[in-house]
Amino acid sequence: MRDEAYNTLLEWIVLGKLEPDTKLKDQELSEVLGISRTPIREALLKLEDEGLVVTKANRWTQVAPINPIEAENIYSIGWTLECLALEQSVPLITSKDIAELEALNERFYRILGSGDKLAAIEADNEFHNKIIQLPGNAELVKMLEGVKVKIKRMELYYFQLNSRKPTSYEEHKQIIEALKRKNAVQAKEALKANWKNSLDRIRMNMN
Known part of the structure; x- marks a missing residue:
């Protein structure tokens, strides 16, 4: 109970x-x-x-109130941990993994066009969750769970769908392209840029 x-x-x-x-x-x-x-x-x-x-x-x-300062802290933790997952996954990634990421990103794009904010955020999370799960690091997945919950709450509170289309979709494509080349440095740069741009979009809606 x-x-x-x-x-x-x-x-x-x-x-x-x-x-x-x-x-x-x-x-x-x-x-x-x-x-x-x-x-x-x-x-x-x-x-x-x-x-x-x-x-x-x-x-x-x-x-609890939603604190703009907390957003800065939580997002920085999120991208740091996810970049670690990405770094660990690059040597292991397969063509099947790439195809799944591409399919998830296309699904995300379609849902963005539907106007359903909750579904769009969940589709975005599915894309990132695939990255987090790639290295099979259960401890890392567990550490990110609490962070992801708080981020989802902030996104639902602040985000406007028109601020995410098509920028997030294109940012995901850059991550995928770097993974195809097994370029860990570029993949992490693209992932971190995606997180930082998401934080910037939250900042815009806080004002």
């Missing part, structure tokens, strides 16, 4: 159903979810540990 409460609250926070600074009362959440207060409290503690909920002792619990 704690996991059920956690997964539901996490989804609501990431998707914005529970907006930043929304007060969270375990009794109300218990009634809405049909779950007792104890697993609700446990779920909130876990979300607090992950930085998605903040608590003032004996006063209130609320959804």
Whole structure:
């Protein structure tokens, strides 16, 4: 029941159903979810540990605000870890992997044109998740999971679809072309540029 409460609250926070600074009362959440207060409290503690909920002792619990400074920190961690995954994957990458990346990028482009922001962000994540999983480094995948959740929340909150098309798609193509040549330096440069440009697009919408 704690996991059920956690997964539901996490989804609501990431998707914005529970907006930043929304007060969270375990009794109300218990009634809405049909779950007792104890697993609700446990779920909130876990979300607090992950930085998605903040608590003032004996006063209130609320959804964590989205902080522009946090965006800078999280994105830099994200591109550093993903560049490491890319570096590890270059010697191992196959033509099948390249074909999957190309297919994922084309799918991403089609979804961008649909106007569905959530689906577009998820398709973008699928492309990057393929890169992360290529070297088979489970610890690296685990480290990136929490980062990716916070980034998805920020993207849903700030991003406009018209700011991503076709720039993100073209940036992905540059990564793929470097991987085809097994050029680790160029692949990492293209990947880092994609992350930095995404951060720039968030900055534009913060103003």
